[in-house]
Amino acid sequence: xxxxxxxxxxxxxxxxxxxxxxxxxxxxxxxxxxxxxxxxxxxxxxxxxxxxxxxxxxxxxxxxxxxxxxxxxxxxxxxxxxxxxxxxxxxxxxxxxxxxxxxxxxxxxxxxxxxxxxxxxxxxxxxxxxxxxxxxxxxxxxxxxxxxxxxxxxxxxxxxxxxxxxxxxxxxxxxxxxxxxxxxxxxxxxxxxxxxxxxxxxxxxxxxxxxxxxxxxxxxxxxxxxxxxxxxxxxxxxxxxxxxxxxxxxxxxxxxxxxxxxxxxxxxxxxxxxxxxxxxxxxxxxxxxxxxxxxxxxxxxxxxxxxxxxxxxxxxxxxxxxxxxxxxxxxxxxxxxxxxxxxxxxxxxxxxxxxxxxxxxxxxxxxxxxxxxxxxxxxxxxxxxxxxxxxxxxxxxxxxxxxxxxxxxxxxxxxxxxxxxxxxxxxxxxxxxxxxxxxxxxxxxxxxxxxxxxxxxxxxxxxxxxxxxxxxxxxxxxx
Amino acid sequence: xxxxxxxxxxxxxxxxxxxxxxxxxxxxxxxxxxxxxxxxxxxxxxxxxxxxxxxxxxxxxxxxxxxxxxxxxxxxxxxxxxxxxxxxxxxxxxxxxxxxxxxxxxxxxxxxxxxxxxxxxxxxxxxxxxxxxxxxxxxxxxxxxxxxxxxxxxxxxxxxxxxxxxxxxxxxxxxxxxxxxxxxxxxxxxxxxxxxxxxxxxxxxxxxxxxxxxxxxxxxxxxxxxxxxxxxxxxxxxxxxxxxxxxxxxxxxxxxxxxxxxxxxxxxxxxxxxxxxxxxxxxxxxxxxxxxxxxxxxxxxxxxxxxxxxxxxxxxxxxxxxxxxxxxxxxxxxxxxxxxxxxxxxxxxxxxxxxxxxxxxxxxxxxxxxxxxxxxxxxxxxxxxxxxxxxxxxxxxxxxxxxxxxxxxxxxxxxxxxxxxxxxxxxxxxxxxxxxxxxxxxxxxxxxxxxxxxxxxxxxxxxxxxxxxxxxxxxxxxx
Ligand SMILES: [Zn+2]
Ligand SMILES: [Zn+2]
Ligand SMILES: [Zn+2]
Ligand SMILES: [Zn+2]
Numbered sequence: 001x002x003x004x005x006x007x008x009x010x011x012x013x014x015x016x017x018x019x020x021x022x023x024x025x026x027x028x029x030x031x032x033x034x035x036x037x038x039x040x041x042x043x044x045x046x047x048x049x050x051x052x053x054x055x056x057x058x059x060x061x062x063x064x065x066x067x068x069x070x071x072x073x074x075x076x077x078x079x080x081x082x083x084x085x086x087x088x089x090x091x092x093x094x095x096x097x098x099x100x101x102x103x104x105x106x107x108x109x110x111x112x113x114x115x116x117x118x119x120x121x122x123x124x125x126x127x128x129x130x131x132x133x134x135x136x137x138x139x140x141x142x143x144x145x146x147x148x149x150x151x152x153x154x155x156x157x158x159x160x161x162x163x164x165x166x167x168x169x170x171x172x173x174x175x176x177x178x179x180x181x182x183x184x185x186x187x188x189x190x191x192x193x194x195x196x197x198x199x200x201x202x203x204x205x206x207x208x209x210x211x212x213x214x215x216x217x218x219x220x221x222x223x224x225x226x227x228x229x230x231x232x233x234x235x236x237x238x239x240x241x242x243x244x245x246x247x248x249x250x251x252x253x254x255x256x257x258x259x260x261x262x263x264x265x266x267x268x269x270x271x272x273x274x275x276x277x278x279x280x281x282x283x284x285x286x287x288x289x290x291x292x293x294x295x296x297x298x299x300x301x302x303x304x305x306x307x308x309x310x311x312x313x314x315x316x317x318x319x320x321x322x323x324x325x326x327x328x329x330x331x332x333x334x335x336x337x338x339x340x341x342x343x344x345x346x347x348x349x350x351x352x353x354x355x356x357x358x359x360x361x362x363x364x365x366x367x368x369x370x371x372x373x374x375x376x377x378x379x380x381x382x383x384x385x386x387x388x389x390x391x392x393x394x395x396x397x398x399x400x401x402x403x404x405x406x407x408x409x410x411x412x413x414x415x416x417x418x419x420x421x422x423x424x425x426x427x428x429x430x431x432x433x434x435x436x437x438x439x440x441x442x443x444x445x446x447x448x449x450x451x452x453x454x455x456x457x458x459x460x461x462x463x464x465x466x467x468x469x470x471x472x473x474x475x476x477x478x479x
Numbered sequence: 480x481x482x483x484x485x486x487x488x489x490x491x492x493x494x495x496x497x498x499x500x501x502x503x504x505x506x507x508x509x510x511x512x513x514x515x516x517x518x519x520x521x522x523x524x525x526x527x528x529x530x531x532x533x534x535x536x537x538x539x540x541x542x543x544x545x546x547x548x549x550x551x552x553x554x555x556x557x558x559x560x561x562x563x564x565x566x567x568x569x570x571x572x573x574x575x576x577x578x579x580x581x582x583x584x585x586x587x588x589x590x591x592x593x594x595x596x597x598x599x600x601x602x603x604x605x606x607x608x609x610x611x612x613x614x615x616x617x618x619x620x621x622x623x624x625x626x627x628x629x630x631x632x633x634x635x636x637x638x639x640x641x642x643x644x645x646x647x648x649x650x651x652x653x654x655x656x657x658x659x660x661x662x663x664x665x666x667x668x669x670x671x672x673x674x675x676x677x678x679x680x681x682x683x684x685x686x687x688x689x690x691x692x693x694x695x696x697x698x699x700x701x702x703x704x705x706x707x708x709x710x711x712x713x714x715x716x717x718x719x720x721x722x723x724x725x726x727x728x729x730x731x732x733x734x735x736x737x738x739x740x741x742x743x744x745x746x747x748x749x750x751x752x753x754x755x756x757x758x759x760x761x762x763x764x765x766x767x768x769x770x771x772x773x774x775x776x777x778x779x780x781x782x783x784x785x786x787x788x789x790x791x792x793x794x795x796x797x798x799x800x801x802x803x804x805x806x807x808x809x810x811x812x813x814x815x816x817x818x819x820x821x822x823x824x825x826x827x828x829x830x831x832x833x834x835x836x837x838x839x840x841x842x843x844x845x846x847x848x849x850x851x852x853x854x855x856x857x858x859x860x861x862x863x864x865x866x867x868x869x870x871x872x873x874x875x876x877x878x879x880x881x882x883x884x885x886x887x888x889x890x891x892x893x894x895x896x897x898x899x900x901x902x903x904x905x906x907x908x909x910x911x912x913x914x915x916x917x918x919x920x921x922x923x924x925x926x927x928x929x930x931x932x933x934x935x936x937x938x939x940x941x942x943x944x945x946x947x948x949x950x951x952x953x954x955x956x957x958x
Contacts, residue, residue, distance in 0.1 A: 214712060218810045227774020231927075233693060233898020236795030236825050237737045238769055238786050239777045243798040244735050251730035256723050256850040258716045290717055295706020295816075298718040298853045307717050316715025318814050319722040321805030326821060328802065331697045331861040333823055333898075335797050337774075342805060344812055346715050371735040374777045382810040419712020448710075 003406070003471045010147045011464050018143050018463065019126065019456070021051075023117035025099075025135045026128035032077065032100035032169040035070040041077040041165045044099045048080055048138070048163060055145045057082040057161065060187075064166070064173030076173050077165030081187050084145070085158035091477045092158040093470065094191040094431070096423060097138035097198060098167030101130035102448045109450040124456045131454040133447035137197035137440040137462070138163060144467040156474035160191060164423075167198070171423055178423075178430050192477065193396040194427045194435040197466065202415050204444045206284040207404045207465070209397055210437035212312065212416030213424055215347035215387035217356050220323075221249060221364060224338035225375035232333045240373045242339045243325055249377075250341045252367050254317040258300050258310060260345070262317075264359045269314060270349045276313070280305040283413045293443065312416035316346045342382075346418060353384030388425045389416070394434040399472035406472075407465045438469060482885070482950045489626045490943050497622050497942065498605065498935065500530075502596035504578075504614045505607035511556065511579035511648040514549040520556040520644045523578045527559055527617070527642060534624045536561040536640065539666075543645070543652030555652050556644030560666050563624070564637030570956045571637040572949065573670040573910070575902060576617035576677060577646030580609035581927045588929040603935045610933040612926035616676035616919040616941070617642060623946040635953035639670060643902075646677070650902055657902075657909050671956065672875040673906045673914040674948065681894050683923045685763040686883045686944070688876055689916035691791065691895030692903055694826035694866035696835050699802075700728060700843060703817040704854035711812045719852045721818045722804055728856075729820045731846050733796040737779050737789060739824070741796075743838045747830045748793060755792070759784040762892050772922065791895035795825045821861075825897060832863030867904045868895070873913040878951035885951075886944045917948060 030044035031037035061078035104114035112118040181187035440462035509523035510516035540557035583593035591597040660666035919941035
């Protein structure tokens with residue numbers, strides 16, 4: 001049961017139709033983080049529902065309630081739950097993507113209008129907000145559906161769609177929906193595996209499958225003392241200054257080489273096996289890749305595997321900034337009365353917010369006690385999420401690997417990512433099945449940046465990849 | 480030649496007229512730092528010119544040119560140069576005050592309309608922006624003049640006035656004016672000493688004379704690396720993070736107990752003599768005074784003299800904040816690409832920006848080199864000013880001391896202040912004469928804060944003090 005050749009032919013022949021479909025989607029500025037764009041997020045949901053229904057998908061939109069944004073109470077965009085195929089002899093695959101996008105303004109530094117898909121024929125790139133994150137991948141599934149329907153080809157699997165419009169703004173409401181829809185007779189009943197297409201290749205050359213994500217624990221350390229901001233002329237060298245204490249505490253969290261100084265954290269990290277180490281050694285990646293994406297020669301090491309493991313399988317601690325201190329241009333001579341340092345730790349197995357929090361809090365309190373300061377310390381965890389790792393030898397991954405080899409003639413890199421996509425963990429835990437991250441775009445697509453793009457070849461070959469993956473699941477998964 | 484009794488009688492009898500005069504001045508919102516208030520700064524200058532001319536002062540307003548503020552090019556308010564008396568047998572005293580004020584809005588938390596003088600009869604306080612800083616003292620001189628004119632009393636000294644309208648906004652244009660007007664036949668020719676009334680008592684009980692001010696050297700330390708802000712998920716533990724380097728550098732500048740860690744700085748500080756030490760021991764001041772003004776028990780020491788010397792005769796280093804890092808509420812997971820730490824050092828004799836700068840820059844470079852970071856360091860001095868100390872045994876001070884004892888029946892505290900009033904140094908250096916800071920208001924007046932006030936008793940007794948000082952100069956100064 002391999003992919004019929006007519007599938008690939010149809011996709012190649014309808015390249016410009018598929019690009020038109022993406023252009024229509026990009027033209028709807030479905031920015032979820034700005035209340036004044038909310039109507040467009042709804043417009044985008046209607047666009048998708050129409051496309052799905054035209055292709056025979058049974059669609060249900062789920063009202064996720066209201067939120068407060070920019071001071072107004074407004075309606076959340078709906079989750080779109082779609083279903084096609086109910087053959088008990090076939091595997092049932094749950095697909096996820098999001099139809100909202102990050103904000104974008106021409107004045108941010110875009111070379112083209114961000115909400116008008118611009119096809120640069122010379123480079124073969126499609127520029128536009130959402131082209132790669134995540135409208136391209138979402139439409140990739142619709143292109144696959146269309147191809148099957150138009151060719152009269154029966155789908156090799158049952159498909160379930162879960163498309164949301166709030167991913168860029170914390171996925172409000174989605175977790176509850178997923179948990180509610182688990183159980184006999186519910187929407188997610190019978191799902192055999194999950195495929196999420198909302199990430200990127202490690203580089204701009206080699207496709208990848210992603211089987212892990214770091215978690216996060218985000219902290220706010222507040223030092224307060226004086227009742228109000230003081231003038232440094234009048235009070236300098238007479239009182240305990242909160243900034244002095246805070247800067248010293250923050251300096252004791254992490255070394256310039258990235259080493260975390262909080263006792264006990266290192267011991268939580270799962271030991272590295274030879275087999276895992278080898279996975280990093282074979283990745284198609286170089287120090288120059290990382291320095292190119294950072295824009296400067298600032299890699300922590302010259303050893304490719306070390307740098308990759310720093311991102312993928314070891315924790316990191318980043319100091320983000322300070323709230324309450326002087327932060328504007330110029331030279332203000334203030335002693336801020338209350339300052340809050342913000343830092344976060346990226347978590348890897350077997351770290352969790354629950355086992356990391358007490359170590360962080362105990363350490364900060366002990367270090368603060370050493371300062372002999374009369375100021376006050378408060379440590380808060382602002383938010384947290386567990387890391388996620390899947391079994392990359394599961395049939396879901398085997399199918400995706402075969403599909404990649406078929407379409408791209410390359411063995412995909414097996415990667416873990418340093419950031420988090422919280423819905424991944426929700427699906428894994430709530431459904432109890434294997435989850436695969438199968439990216440369409442490249443590492444240089446610039447999701448969330450100016451000039452976001454998707455290469456035409458990634459869109460078209462990516463559509464083929466998604467379709468082939470469905471056939472390979474049918475062929476590979478145990479009956 | 481002591482003060483005629485009728486002087487004191489007139490001041491007491493005209494208390495409510497003098498308060499009316501202050502009310503008129505406070506009603507003009509002469510905020511120099513906001514372009515939309517500039518017309519009121521001019522209005523205030525016309526008010527003062529009219530008052531001075533009505534009392535026989537020869538007035539010249541000096542156009543100080545233009546400035547760019549809030550994006551517009553606007554006219555600077557004029558300096559007001561006034562002159563009354565030319566008797567070569569009398570001493571010539573140069574007076575300074577400013578007629579502009581800090582911004583103030585009722586919504587900032589004022590209990591009363593800030594630009595309407597509110598007389599609280601119960602506490603004897605006059606609330607209003609500029610009441611104490613610096614319209615009260617400025618009008619104090621005008622009250623003294625009026626009293627002499629109305630009583631037909633000859634002034635015991637020649638007076639020169641220099642009133643500016645930009646003190647709260649960097650005294651733009653004034654330094655050049657002062658330097659231009661020094662020399663034979665120029666405005667400041669023949670000045671024997673300077674009296675500036677633009678500061679405060681140390682507490683709310685005891686008058687003071689101020690003979691020293693700290694200088695300042697303000698630094699910006701910039702660490703840059705990546706070409707753009709990075710996502711901590713993707714880049715955490717793979718690149719040298721500028722914040723990590725900056726926080727570590729900033730932590731090496733000053734200890735929580737106020738001790739400065741830059742080698743060589745301490746050696747620049749003039750040694751403490753027993754005589755000077757004793758001056759701090761006798762000041763009417765307590766740890767509870769400082770903790771009351773800071774609003775919390777955060778004094779660096781329980782020893783009053785140690786805390787006072789920390790403010791008055793030792794340097795201080797304050798960390799003000801960071802530009803370029805995440806500073807808003809919330810939890811953003813950014814690795815900032817370029818961050819600038821701001822700190823300043825308050826300077827005391829024999830420190831100057833010129834001898835401090837190289838020590839700071841050399842130290843920061845050496846500490847940065849120890850980090851083995853691939854990021855880049857830049858250190859800038861944003862501005863600087865030398866410390867100022869006058870001889871408190873000069874006849875100018877002796878006269879002010881006698882005047883204080885006459886009016887307040889108390890020996891004034893001899894203080895130095897921790898902040899800077901740059902015009903003081905300009906007068907001292909350009910004119911080469913003794914400069915005295917003779918305050919009218921109390922330490923709790925709240926200049927620059929909400930609910931700024933001047934006690935009626937300080938306004939009225941302060942007017943007497945200024946007048947008595949003129950008579951005491953005439954009596955005390957060598958012929
Ligand atoms: Zn996305
Ligand atoms: Zn995104
Ligand atoms: Zn002032
Ligand atoms: Zn002021």
